[in-house]
Amino acid sequence: xxxxxxxxxxxxxxxxxxxxxxxxxxxxxxxxxxxxxxxxxxxxxxxxxxxxxxxxxxxxxxxxxxxxxxxxxxxxxxxxxxxxxxxxxxxxxxxxxxxxxxxxxxxxxxxxxxxxxxxxxxxxxxxxxxxxxxxxxxxxxxxxxxxxxxxxxxxxxxxxxxxxxxxxxxxxxxxxxxxxxxxxxxxxxxxxxxxxxxxxxxxxxxxxxxxxxxxxxxxxxxxxxxxxxxxxxxxxxxxxxxxxxxxxxxxxxxxxxxxxxxxxxxxxxxxxxxxxxxxxxxxxxxxxxxxxxx
Amino acid sequence: xxxxxxxxxxxxxxxxxxxxxxxxxxxxxxxxxxxxxxxxxxxxxxxxxxxxxxxxxxxxxxxxxxxxxxxxxxxxxxxxxxxxxxxxxxxxxxxxxxxxxxxxxxxxxxxxxxxxxxxxxxxxxxxxxxxxxxxxxxxxxxxxxxxxxxxxxxxxxxxxxxxxxxxxxxxxxxxxxxxxxxxxxxxxxxxxxxxxxxxxxxxxxxxxxxxxxxxxxxxxxxxxxxxxxxxxxxxxxxxxxxxxxxxxxxxxxxxxxxxxxxxxxxxxxxxxxxxxxxxxxxxxxxxxxxxxxxxx
Numbered sequence: 217x218x219x220x221x222x223x224x225x226x227x228x229x230x231x232x233x234x235x236x237x238x239x240x241x242x243x244x245x246x247x248x249x250x251x252x253x254x255x256x257x258x259x260x261x262x263x264x265x266x267x268x269x270x271x272x273x274x275x276x277x278x279x280x281x282x283x284x285x286x287x288x289x290x291x292x293x294x295x296x297x298x299x300x301x302x303x304x305x306x307x308x309x310x311x312x313x314x315x316x317x318x319x320x321x322x323x324x325x326x327x328x329x330x331x332x333x334x335x336x337x338x339x340x341x342x343x344x345x346x347x348x349x350x351x352x353x354x355x356x357x358x359x360x361x362x363x364x365x366x367x368x369x370x371x372x373x374x375x376x377x378x379x380x381x382x383x384x385x386x387x388x389x390x391x392x393x394x395x396x397x398x399x400x401x402x403x404x405x406x407x408x409x410x411x412x413x414x415x416x417x418x419x420x421x422x423x424x425x426x427x428x429x430x431x432x433x434x435x436x437x438x439x440x441x442x443x444x445x446x447x448x449x450x451x452x453x454x455x456x457x458x459x460x461x462x463x464x465x466x467x468x469x470x471x472x473x474x475x476x477x478x479x480x481x482x483x484x485x486x487x488x489x490x491x492x493x494x495x496x497x498x499x500x501x502x503x504x505x506x507x508x509x510x
Numbered sequence: 511x512x513x514x515x516x517x518x519x520x521x522x523x524x525x526x527x528x529x530x531x532x533x534x535x536x537x538x539x540x541x542x543x544x545x546x547x548x549x550x551x552x553x554x555x556x557x558x559x560x561x562x563x564x565x566x567x568x569x570x571x572x573x574x575x576x577x578x579x580x581x582x583x584x585x586x587x588x589x590x591x592x593x594x595x596x597x598x599x600x601x602x603x604x605x606x607x608x609x610x611x612x613x614x615x616x617x618x619x620x621x622x623x624x625x626x627x628x629x630x631x632x633x634x635x636x637x638x639x640x641x642x643x644x645x646x647x648x649x650x651x652x653x654x655x656x657x658x659x660x661x662x663x664x665x666x667x668x669x670x671x672x673x674x675x676x677x678x679x680x681x682x683x684x685x686x687x688x689x690x691x692x693x694x695x696x697x698x699x700x701x702x703x704x705x706x707x708x709x710x711x712x713x714x715x716x717x718x719x720x721x722x723x724x725x726x727x728x729x730x731x732x733x734x735x736x737x738x739x740x741x742x743x744x745x746x747x748x749x750x751x752x753x754x755x756x757x758x759x760x761x762x763x764x765x766x767x768x769x770x771x772x773x774x775x776x777x778x779x780x781x782x783x784x785x786x787x788x789x790x791x792x793x794x795x796x797x798x799x800x801x802x803x804x805x806x
Contacts, residue, residue, distance in 0.1 A: 442624025
């Protein structure tokens with residue numbers, strides 16, 4: 217638990233040269249990681265004719281020897297006018313928000329019940345859901361498709377959303393979070409004051425669980441945003457496709473057009489990137505919550 | 511003293527989760543056992559064939575191609591990615607390192623780019639002549655500008671793409687694990703004259719073992735289920751299908767082909783159970799290893 221400053225003797229033996237070498241290495245690795253994204257962004261703003269003239273920005277007379285004036289929004293215009301990506305963007309926003317919020321509510325309510333109540337069947341439920349953690353999702357593709365066919369839910373958002381509303385790991389994340397963040401004494405006090413059970417969950421437990429709620433909404437939103445196999449199997453009408461599926465289709469019809477495809481990719485990634493930058497802390501806490509306690 | 515807690519409350523709170531769980535997890539799981547013994551023609555017509563599907567699978571050369579590709583990808587991505595992720599975490603964990611938060615953000619960011627979108631970027635990056643990789647490597651080290659990543663070297667291409675996507679993600683786990691290493695212990699060892707390698711071997715490694723083995727398992731499980739990345743790169747091109755000579759075909763892609771292109775949900779379920787069997791064996795092996803030698 218000691219902080220580095222408590223031990224100047226050891227810390228100061230680190231030579232400056234090693235520190236510079238480390239930064240040089242880390243910086244070049246960071247550059248390599250960023251290159252594909254930089255390429256995507258620059259390609260998205262280049263018109264069809266000059267896509268392969270330079271690797272990144274076009275050469276020209278402008279500032280830093282770059283032809284800024286040759287950059288264009290044409291790809292984005294084509295994307296929304298010809299390729300009609302606007303609908304897919306709205307579909308993705310809708311599916312991801314609804315999917316994330318509903319899954320979070322199901323898991324929070326269930327996890328809270330497992331953590332703070334004793335009831336018949338609790339062990340059975342815990343073991344069954346725990347067992348579900350080891351099932352690989354592809355195994356359920358065929359039987360779920362068959363089930364949705366018989367329920368008449370193929371090509372509907374209900375058929376796409378419903379099967380994903382009970383992620384097993386979510387239940388355990390919220391059970392753990394409740395044990396740590398929602399004291400039994402507080403719930404007892406609320407009951408003595410005559411607070412109803414569902415009200416206690418909504419007005420006492422949920423606010424205390426806020427960090428986990430935030431993290432879980434974020435990771436499920438991201439999972440929905442990037443989900444491909446689900447909508448690819450369940451949906452058939454192109455107007456219902458979310459971005460991931462719409463863009464894969466786009467690749468088929470605009471195979472040669474790098475600019476259009478990169479513009480589409482940028483439009484798909486940007487919302488998630490911005491969300492992440494704003495809520496970085498919650499995000500990483502959510503992603504590692506399953507692995508490391510505390 | 512305490513007012514009676516209503517008996518129905520926990521059931522009410524668990525009801526939404528359990529209903530979905532029963533209908534869309536427990537039932538399909540049970541059904542998949544039966545389905546694996548049937549041959550079906552789309553979702554509405556099927557006939558029982560006993561264990562015939564599994565016998566056919568073992569003799570199906572395409573299945574073995576998919577299995578081999580998946581194995582190559584899994585071994586390649588785990589062996590390259592995880593040591594690199596651990597090294598990055600160790601570098602970022604150095605006391606007093608400036609800009610740690612920025613590095614962490616940069617290395618992690620590809621994880622946010624979904625598999626489909628990474629696939630789109632990769633399919634252009636690795637194109638011969640026009641792709642950035644061959645052009646840049648040609649200019650830097652005279653690399654063959656016509657190097658056929660997408661025709662011949664599909665698995666290395668996918669391993670490199672996964673390396674870009676997941677190294678930073680795994681690094682985050684290792685970084686979190688490194689917080690469990692007692693700094694006073696490392697410092698005492700340094701004073702006693704232990705070198706960096708000895709400190710890593712005897713102090714750091716035992717402390718991060720539980721998380722490390724979890725990360726290995728998670729990577730292997732994820733890699734074995736690889737589908738979206740190759741599918742997006744190859745299914746929508748002139749090659750059609752899974753690239754030349756099925757070089758991009760993975761187990762889950764073969765499941766998808768059989769179930770949703772051929773329409774044989776039974777055969778697809780049999781493939782699903784083969785994948786599940788491999789994962790169960792791996793998970794139990796990992797559990798056994800972790801419990802045999804408790805970390806301390």
